[in-house]
Amino acid sequence: MNNKDEGIAFRFKRNDTVGTADAESDDQYLSSCFVSTGDLDTLRDSTDPKRIIVGRTGSGKSALIRRLREVEDNVIELPPQNLSLSYISNSDILKFFTSAGVNLDLFYQLLWKHVLAVELLKYKYKINSEEQKRSFLSKLFESKKDKSKEDGIRYLSDWGEKFWDETEYRVKELTTKVESDLKASIGGTLGPVHLDASGSQKLTEEQKQEVIQRGRKVVNEIQIKALADVIRLLSEDMFNDPQQKYFITIDGLDEQWVEDELRYSLIRALIETVRSFQKIKSVKVVISLRVDLLNRVINATKNSGFQEEKYSSLYLKLRWTRQQIWDLLDKRIEQLVRKRYTSRPVKLLELFPRQIDRLGFLDYLLERTFYRPRDAILFVNGCLERAEDRSSITTSIISEAEGEYSRKRFIALQEEWGATYPELTGYAKILEEQPISFKLGAISAQTLEQIYYSTISAFTETDPILMAANDYFLAGKGTLHSVLTKLFLVLYEVGLVGIKPDSTTTTFWSFHLNEGPSVGSIKPTSIIYIHSSFWRVLGTKLPTKKG
Template sequence: MSASVKEKVSGSGFDLSRSNGEKLTVEEKADVVKRGQEVVNSVQIQRMSEVIALLDQDILTDEQKIYYITIDRLDEDWIEDKLRYQMLQAFLETVRDINNRIRHVKVILALRDDLVVRTFRMTRNPGYQSEKYKALYLNITWSRDELEKMLDLRISAMIKRQFTSEPLTLREILPESTSKLDYVKYFLDRTLLRPRDAIMFFNECIKKSEGRRRISREALVDAEIIYSNNRLDALSDEWVSDYPNLRDYAMILQQMPKNFKIFEVKEKIDERCVAVFARKKHTSDDLLHNLAVDKYAANEYDLAYDLISVLFKTGVVGLKRYSGQSVKWSFLGEEIPDSDISDDTYVEVHPAFYKALGL
């Protein structure tokens, strides 16, 4: 590869062995990098073609069988950050090639939405088209009934093993529902409809109800306080690459109404944003802080729309643009463009974060 790079660059008229101290101009450096990358890409394509041919001809040879190759845990620290997104982009391209060329093989990457968005943003090139990737997506969602059944199975296995042969359900363990309050709905409302949230909340309920057959209302509330703070911490960890100060941004909504129109609290949000950014050290990897620095330099202090946009994308709040429309949530795959956020936009804080935000 080294020889190929030298040949490609030398062919463009550059002398890489300059010994008189003469330096390349910025334009020359950019051209060298471009030509070098072309060689690297061509070598990678050749090697990938060889790997695909190996899979097709020597390993996965029975075309009557469907083979599934799954790759998970790509959000963990398996590679340094500066290479992570280039590798993920390469994974996506490779998966698309294999799935197109070997019909009886399906490679499946398990990726969070935020990681996919970040990968495309960090590796985007002039020819990027998001539509050609969206056809590859299969969003995994859980219904309320599925989450309840999943917890019923966990409860049944746990209770059978420890106390009795008769299975119990989530509804039988939570406080008894009334005509005004269904505690199963209350419980599931405080998840982002993901198994990990439901399990995290339920485990805290069990800790607070140790030795009792049923979870009391008091134990449920105590568990919710812990769960809500842990859920906000976990969300902050998920988005740390884009918004290292996400918890601080969420806390700007502390003790505000659970739902509101932006114009009702816009001034208060702008004031709190100024206070947060004044005490936080600016780091270039925080997208919202970068925007704030640019706006403040231009004597602009209206960050309410930008803050709400970030909190919507990360799942802290849901939005609707006009009355009669249902509230949209990003964790359900729903989108609202930044340009559609206005003074009249209705904001609803997700119940999972009520206790963490003092609501």
């Protein structure tokens, strides 16, 4: 049944949509069409360890955080862009010590713990003046006889001189204090050396070891112990009512709020801080991370002892089922139609064809997404854009919309993974005009060589695919299979292809968040499947339809 069967007078209008690509501007649909996947309930449970939302772009991370702010009473929003962390990035003194080899991880943890602790106190006790702060601390001193808690209170008093000010002030206050201590630790012992990154390069090996030793001493003396006392104070005496929950949300970590190397260190410290704040049972610090960013943080901080398995229990990995995507689209179509036509629920399949190429429309759509709500919304929007003054969507409209959708998804993929794989567009050249599926061994040395000289040879010198191809073509090292395996594992990771290692295993797709195929499991006989989102943009050779 469709709307024509019942004589419905509904017609699509220009600019009709079922929502926007980003949660921040999806006011019309996000709240009223929210689909419960169980993830929101997990986040709202302050005792549940899952508090780091992990997912690919468009999987609903920001929407989940926004919905949390709507349904909970005590939510503190803390955008990283508002913390003035660029102040750290611009600090010549910190650059000098970092470049010399001093690990500042403890300082970064201090920074986050201090900011989060003060945000909680400020919010709960409405401290907005010097007098209120003094009164608050005085009452705490009078009521607490525990020495460690007195140390925690004293810490707040000493470090939080103006902690009712904007958060960015406290970041600068803390950084200035540590800068001063670091600078004082070396005094004039180095002679006329500029305290910046370039200055550290001019140090002798002996001077560098002295800087590391002195800088490490300053960092180790940072009041982490006192901050642990603060967290204990918050847990046992201030935020100890399980019926009154408090949340701090941090979104937007994938944006460029500081330069990358520092950003990775700060995110690693934030993850450690989120873990330590679990001790406060009625407080939950919720952050969101894109999968590719989390991978870059792990890779960039391995030398600092980051062990991912210690944090895996904190991860809330977003995944959507077929039924959940269907429910989401049904709700949004229903709201679009109800706004100007009828109160009767109108579902997706009343406006779209039930089948395309012998495949149910929803399955057809989902095969062209990564099972992410954003992709599904954008696919439907692309169809609506071409349906002005029509009462339903035809297969020809869907075909036309799919071509533009494929092109935009390819661009979005490059934007999502560009920081990790700057040459991704070049990698994809190997897939152009290939069949839907093929054996890895079907890629000949001649095909790879042609792409190597026309594309790969122009990559940056540190590109892993270029280095593997150089070894094979120029140095005679390695094998054709080893180069192809390295290349196609990257294409698998970003979602361009699925890999079926052998006849007894399933086809792996990275967006299903499984472990994926191992390097050793990939053989020349392994089957490569190009994701249908990119068939049109890559010129994929489709099988001939049988009459």
